[in-house]
Amino acid sequence: MVAYLFIFVVFLYSFVAATPSKPTITSVHFNRATAVITWRPGYDGGYPQQLEIWYRLVTDNDYEWRRSALLPASVTSYDIPDLQPEHAYFFSIRGINRNGAGHFSDIVEARGVLPGINRSPDKAGNSSSAPFFFRNI
Numbered sequence: 001m002v003a004y005l006f007i008f009v010v011f012l013y014s015f016v017a018a019t020p021s022k023p024t025i026t027s028v029h030f031n032r033a034t035a036v037i038t039w040r041p042g043y044d045g046g047y048p049q050q051l052e053i054w055y056r057l058v059t060d061n062d063y064e065w066r067r068s069a070l071l072p073a074s075v076t077s078y079d080i081p082d083l084q085p086e087h088a089y090f091f092s093i094r095g096i097n098r099n100g101a102g103h104f105s106d107i108v109e110a111r112g113v114l115p116g117i118n119r120s121p122d123k124a125g126n127s128s129s130a131p132f133f134f135r136n137i
Contacts, residue, residue: 017046020095020102030085030112038077039093039105047097049073055080058088058109070096085112 021042028037037053050070057064068078073095083089088111095102 017099019099020045020049020097022103023051023093023095023105025091025093025105025108028091028108028110030083030110031079032112033081033083033085035080035083035085035089035091035110035112036077037080037091037093041073041076042095042102044073044095045097045099045102047099049095049097049102051075051093051095053078053080054092054094054104055089057084058090083112087111 023042024040026038026040028035030036035055039051041049041051050072052070053068054065056066068080071078088109091108091110092104092106094104
């Protein structure tokens with residue numbers, strides 16, 4: 001009887017406690033050379049999780065992904081500075097808990113569009129946010 005109880009507890013533990021499920025990217029927009037990415041985290045797998053953002057230029061090789069520092073689960077938006085808004089980027093996020101790294105979110109492609117140059121000295125033209133291109137791939 002004790003052996004069956006032990007097996008059941010081990011099964012239940014392995015079923016309930018897991019790596020985090022994949023987050024969902026809800027938006028990416030560019031503010032000049034900074035991408036602002038927001039997401040909805042997935043199930044934490046039964047343990048506290050942290051998240052990390054992976055990104056790269058679309059034209060880079062698959063092994064050239066860059067990643068953010070680990071972010072607390074309470075954070076749902078992050079600024080990625082020093083990007084080239086006229087180029088397209090891939091973005092993805094994953095959660096990590098004590099059982100390991102979870103699945104990556106769907107990869108999203110986004111690109112900022114530089115605002116037009118205002119050559120008229122009597123107009124300010126100080127736009128702080130550029131339009132963007134966003135799509136799931």
